[in-house]
Amino acid sequence: MRPHPWSPSKVATIWLDYASGAGVHDSGQSLTVRPRERRKNANLADMLDAALEFRCTRIMLTGEVPASTRADDAHHWLFTKTPGWTPGAHWFDAPATGRFTHDLTGHKVEVKLAAEWFGHAVTHPREARDAWLIVEKAIADVSKGHAKMFLTPGGTGTNMWALSLPENVDPGLVADDIAEEIHATSGQHRIEHLVAGAGRCATGCADCAPMPLPEGPLETFAYVDGRFMYAACMRELGVGPGRRLTGPQAAELLARDAYARARYKVRVTVPEGWPHVGLLPKKHDNVADGWHYPNRPGASWETWADGAEVRVALNEGWYVEPLEAVEFDKARVLDTFADRMTRARERVSANADLDPVVRRAAAAALRAIVIQTIGSFASRGRSTTQVFWNARQIPAEHAHSVRELGGAYVVKVPGTSNATRQRGFYRPELASQVWGRARARVLIGPSGVKGWNTGALEVGPEELIGINGDAIYTTRVPQWALGTDHGGADDGKVGRLRLQGVIHDVPMPATSGERNTLRAQAEAAGIDAYLTALTTTGEA
Template identity: 25%
Template sequence: MDRKTYTAELAGLRELRIEITAAEKTVAAAQKELDKLTDRRARRVAGLAGYEGAQAPAIAKASGLSVGDVVRIAPLLDPTPAAVRAAKADGQAAAPTPAPEVPEAEPAVAVAPTLTRPAPAVEQLAPAVPVTEAPTEVEDQVGAEQLAVLQTGSATSAPGETEPGVQAASDRTTTSIPGAIGQHPVAPVAAAPRPVVEAGPRELPTLPEGPAGARFEAVTTGLVSKRPNFTQQARATVFLDAAAGMLAIRDQVVRVDLGARTPGEILDAVQATAPGTERVYITAGAPWHDGAERYSTLKDAVAAWLNAPSERWTTAVGSGRDKLAGHFVHQRQPVGRYAPASAPDSGSTEIRSMGEWFDPDGADVVTCRQAFTLLWQALRRHWDDAVLMGSPSQTGRDLWSRTIPTTGKWAGGYPVLSEELRGLLHATGGQGRTELILPPRVPEQLPALVEYDRTFAYAKHLWKSPVGTPRRITAAAFAAMSEVEQTKALMSCSHWNVRVTVPAGWNHVGLLPAPVTGDRAWVYPSTPGETFVTWAGGAEIHLALSNHLAPWRIEVLGGLLFEDGKPLDEWGKRLKAAWADLTNLSKLHGDERQRTAAYLASRAVRSVLLFGLGGFAQRPRLVSGTTPIGEALPTGVEILGQDESVVTWQRQAGFSRDPYAHPEWAAYVWSGARAALLDMKYRQGKEVIGYAGALHAKPGSVVYFGTDGIALTERQMWPYRGEPGDYLLKGHLTGPVEHPTSQEEYLKLRGLGRAELAAKGADQ
């Protein structure tokens, strides 16, 4: 560079300085104006909080803020129930309460299969805050077993389109999903350190006396499950193999360039090929796991992928009654919702995992799309207005809502129980039984590992369910009943608080769940003389009293007796019919691709029932979100982790006012399924023609319980008819086999057993 050029560049630099100064003044003026407008908005939000009927979601939508931002401005709008906030605050302020001592076991003696009649006056334990059940491992269930399916307050939806979790654009609210075991291999991720918590007794809530107890025999005013008066709208859907870059659109397959496989690049490629697409199912490739090794947890990796910056796409904020907003962060089945950055109100596109519906297990993208087509056709034969929604839980609840009767006692809909009663059921009604039984109760070396799985298990337990307002049964009232009345009460839809004693000489598996702290919320005591207090459904209590080995000692402390109804019966019958159609097609069709597609579609029907049932549970929301580093965190949060830009947190958010919240139905079905793992009758008409279940296997031969299946050390002569609830031989690993010492070891052995049985071509 010569001197002349240098002088000219200096002059140009001075001119640029002047332009920058002017631009800075313009920006400063604009920022000042923006600050004034933001301040005015904050004052208006705070002012709206003075209205008694004000709701944070509505204000958030009108203001363009997230629900979390609205609550930070106006804490009065926090949707968390006051009782939950107060209980949480009290729990943080109070010193830890020591776990209750287990009473010393009395010498157990053989008793007749009748109930111990307690004294009329029974001491009531102090009411406890409802406890969310600890995550449990859910066995052999496609995708993420979202048994706790909830809706947060950051978005609105049509009845029946409730999402496991909903995230606002900036608050990014999500919901924790208990017990998901994924089906897809992922890059190794360093696990976040977890405190070691030893399991110990956990005190469960009881029914309080006086006016407080009346709320446990009540329903929520103005909250009823009603039949919808609208038809769901189908979404334009495509299927993408993200590993191979193959996109299935209607009846054609197109190869697309996905670039670095970020959400924005995937959406660009899809929309360029199939404009107007509203939903993309990833059938293979799991792009949300790309670079997972860089993060401390898999959830952090998925969150980072969902929120990857894009010039053309932004997080959807939702509009209208059936438009869900934000992302759902889940380790293996996430949901991303995006809108064009240039027109965020023009509509959104979802990116979802095929694993929500079924495990593709290597099926190509065309087969997955065909499975969806067959699923829709099968459901359409039983519902004229059937629409496949984003997830099985949404679809299941929507289909159920269209079976609500139009005549009879419940034509106006099914009332929703009081929040107090729902909290009690959540705290005391466990899900599927998951238990690994260790030596010396079983041999160190197993002669074999034989797996049985109950086919379409929950479908067998939908014929009867509790309805209406329950009647409270005190210990004295139960003691005053005759034995016939007691048996009738237990055989009815009921939920009981009991003191249990394992009988002397008992040498088999435990029958009833006992509450504990730690990683597992429930264990199943089986030591003779052991005594514990718990809650359980009538089916389980009746089995403990009347099993063919030895009756257990049961003292009823109280309970809830519902009216017997059939709110799930029609829904279950239609789903079973659709499942049977697809199962038969998967065996008889002449084309291999169609057989595979039909099998996958039958698995999807199972997910619709399973997730739909879990959706009724409506557990208290555990929401998570992110806050930029340097900004104040919301109150009462637990920090999960952080990166260079944001802190990830979670907190309890109480119950939502959901017209489809029926934990009494989920709890009753789960209780019946747990009882059937122990003892199930094969019937021909009204005649019992056989038995199956753990209690019909030899003592010491049961190795594992896994929600709807069990593993044993030897084969059983249990007939298999292909009907819901039947025990199917699923795997057989020839021994000797070293006993698994952990869940992970068992799952590996289970896989080997299934492979060995498949190789032998067992005719089951």
């Protein structure tokens, strides 16, 4: 079933700094939101009034927006009275979105965060607006003018995918039971802290052994991650409807074609003497705790995993017994989309005329489009939160689920989707394959130099601090993470793991939170100083 693309109307937008209310209109006109009454700073109601004045239906907020991702947090920036405006179906969880309707005119405004697109690459409204225009042009240029910017990065990307699908490709839909199984047995990013202590595993299980890292402060903290990783994991994926295989059939397929597009349920055992990280996932008994990766020799469990992950485990000598499998048909279903997104990124990155901040922000937005597109393939709708400041406003159908919070009445409304339109975009098998390939690639992947692999398994266990998605953190800079012009294996292609930042003389991070702080410091420091020292002295 082919997805059907469509062309959205342009959304009139004002870009505003959350704290000051200063900003810029789509046209480039500067503006400053004036606070009502005698307040010093503009609030959300003032910004909504400004959107009405400019006849804009979207506000993009930049700057220091209070961080909160929970709908039960009375301090969430959306949890505020907006006189003259009625709140609608908000998304409180990240990325947050507020929806409001003007009481007198019926004018509707959506309030979003620029960080949904650009991360922390921009803080000024004009930079965000300029980066938006760059991305808008980049995706149009690589799609013969057809691709448009949607309300979200995921919406932008899924529509680009529909536009890119070759005419001779009509990808089948997975059977409902297989789709449900994928949701229940497929994780996303691997997030693991490998330092001994309470931060090692969410439940403190005995099967997740820490790495033999040195005690005390670190002489070096290196941050390595994948370049546009998902774009390198989209080639010739498997599509539905999917065929179920018995244990013997799964074993035969694995032996005959290790690269078959399939996901396997396996019984896995960590071999004796295994010294490194875990290779295959195991879901915690408490689903809220997510997944972990046992690595204790002798540990055994059953799990579902993508064929790419199973292949890594087999190559590393782990005992893997196939119990059943689902085999898909190989198709070039995402190849053109990956090529277009890669070209768009290359053009933006190579444009030396752009302000460096705007260029980084545009590249970040293209990355967000790719990542959220993959996530959207597995989405079954997103729950919304409605806030009522008067109990009489609560619809009768939600009266049973209302709760009081901070003087207001809050209702959680389950997510729904347009079944007819969205069915062609619902592709959990694509999402699970990309996630699985990326997890496998961060363990061991190709490089730009023949015979040289990259990844966590190419780092000594005594040097590996953690894994987060397609990033790894180490106590020494891996030689392969350097560019080929500095004696490394990074040739600049997408999917390569490359050095992003280096800092020195820092404490060993006891938790993933402390590690993330070091990552931010390393990213801010960059690699120029390290490479300069390496070039001039041979040491860094």
